Amino acid sequence: MEYYNTKNFQEKCRNFGICLSDEQIGKFIEYYKLLSEWNSFMNLTAITDFDEVILKHFVDSLAIYQAEIFQKTLNQKKIEISLIDVGTGAGFPGIPLKIVFEDLQIILLDSLNKRVNFLNTVIERLELKNIKAVHGRAEDFARHENHREQYDFCVSRAVANLSTLTELCIPFVKKNGYFISYKSEKVKEELSAGEKALDILGGKIEDILEYQLPDSDISRSLLLIKKEKNTPKKYPRKAGTPAKEPLGGKI
Ligand code: SAM
Numbered sequence: 001m002e003y004y005n006t007k008n009f010q011e012k013c014r015n016f017g018i019c020l021s022d023e024q025i026g027k028f029i030e031y032y033k034l035l036s037e038w039n040s041f042m043n044l045t046a047i048t049d050f051d052e053v054i055l056k057h058f059v060d061s062l063a064i065y066q067a068e069i070f071q072k073t074l075n076q077k078k079i080e081i082s083l084i085d086v087g088t089g090a091g092f093p094g095i096p097l098k099i100v101f102e103d104l105q106i107i108l109l110d111s112l113n114k115r116v117n118f119l120n121t122v123i124e125r126l127e128l129k130n131i132k133a134v135h136g137r138a139e140d141f142a143r144h145e146n147h148r149e150q151y152d153f154c155v156s157r158a159v160a161n162l163s164t165l166t167e168l169c170i171p172f173v174k175k176n177g178y179f180i181s182y183k184s185e186k187v188k189e190e191l192s193a194g195e196k197a198l199d200i201l202g203g204k205i206e207d208i209l210e211y212q213l214p215d216s217d218i219s220r221s222l223l224l225i226k227k228e229k230n231t232p233k234k235y236p237r238k239a240g241t242p243a244k245e246p247l248g249g250k251i
Contacts, residue, residue, distance in 0.1 A: 004029050004050060012059045012214040016066055018100060027099045027126045028058055034125060035090060038118050044090040055213055060220065061093030062100060064155065064180055066209055067224055073152065080105055082151045084172050086138045087111070087159030091119050093182065094155070098131045106131040107151075109141060139239040142171035149174050149230065157182035162194030162223070163248035167236045170201040173227040179203060185210070185219035193248030194223075200247050202229035 006025050013020050020028075032053055038044055047056050064070050073081055081104055085094030088108040098106050108119050108131065119133035134141070141147045154169045154177075162181065169179045183190070187208070198204060209222040236242055 004032070006054075008051065008215075009054045009058065012055065013062060015214040016059075016062055017071075018062055018065055020100070024099050027128075028054075028096070030126055031091075031095060031099070031122055034118070034122055038121075042114055042118070044115065044118060055216060056218070057090075057092050058096050059213060060182070061096035061157070063211065063213070063220065064093065064097070064182070064222060065100075066211065067180060067207075067222055069178055069206075069224060070153070070180065074101055074104070077103070081153070083107070083153040083155060084109060084147070084151045086154060086156040086165075086169050086172070088119070088133075089115055089158075091122060093157055094131070095119070095122060095126075095128075097155075098128050099126070102129075104130070107147075108133040109136060109138060111135070111137045137239045138168035138172075139236040139242060142168070142236050147172060152177045154179045155182065160243060161246065162187070162190035163197040163246035164242045166194060166197045166201055166203060166225070167242035167247055170198070170203045170225070170227060171231045171236055173203075175202075175227055175230060177227050178206075179223075179225040179227065181223040181225065183221045183223055185221060187221045187223065193246060193250075196248035197246065198225060200232070201235055202231045203227050 010020050047053055083104050084107040086109050088094045088110050094106050094108045110116055113135045116133045116135040123131055151172045154172045156169055173179050203225045206226045207224040212219055
């Protein structure tokens with residue numbers, strides 16, 4: 001049986017205030033195995049080395065726990081907290097969030113059905129509860145009453161530039177909820193166009209958390225965007241338009 005050294009993983013998580021149980025570690029290893037297996041016959045991730053997957057996918061996904069609003073909302077424990085991960089791909093950040101924060105009600109959304117099939121296998125094998133992988137485009141799903149303005153949090157990583165992304169994500173968020181965007185250090189270039197789009201869609205940047213992945217020189221940002229007003233009904237525009245004609249203009 002293969003041995004995986006997870007000591008570093010636990011230490012890196014502690015940097016964010018997260019303490020992983022043995023059961024959670026076991027689920028991450030199983031997830032890594034499935035990722036490697038499926039990656040051999042379909043395109044899921046370019047990162048395959050165990051330690052690299054831990055840092056750049058697992059730890060990176062969990063970095064959201066640094067955001068006070070996320071931590072505070074989760075720790076209330078009184079109500080069900082809903083979260084949608086738009087363009088989840090192989091499940092980042094949604095699956096790591098589910099493994100660690102079991103009480104979250106999670107929807108994983110992706111426009112590529114092959115990836116959704118992979119996610120359904122992960123959900124089944126890891127015996128994850130209150131999480132569903134769905135196939136579709138954000139532009140279509142956000143118009144459906146079961147999804148529009150229904151979520152406490154929308155998260156998204158590596159899907160589009162901020163101007164396009166806000167049109168895909170903000171419509172899902174309840175008034176006073178948050179869209180939290182995982183971005184690289186280059187986010188500043190996207191801010192001005194992104195803010196224009198946010199103004200139209202009812203969101204406002206409340207904070208930008210800049211940090212480095214633990215024990216590395218990899219810089220990341222989390223954009224905390226609060227939904228202050230309902231999104232006008234005409235958004236999102238039809239599938240493909242938010243990318244072709246971003247609301248804040250092209251950068
Ligand atoms: N979030 C994952 C990560 O960080 O590894 C995946 C990133 S991958 C580069 C982008 C994913 O977004 C792809 O799986 C793609 O199918 C999905 N995607 C792109 N546009 C989308 C849309 N309009 N609606 C839903 N999913 C979309």
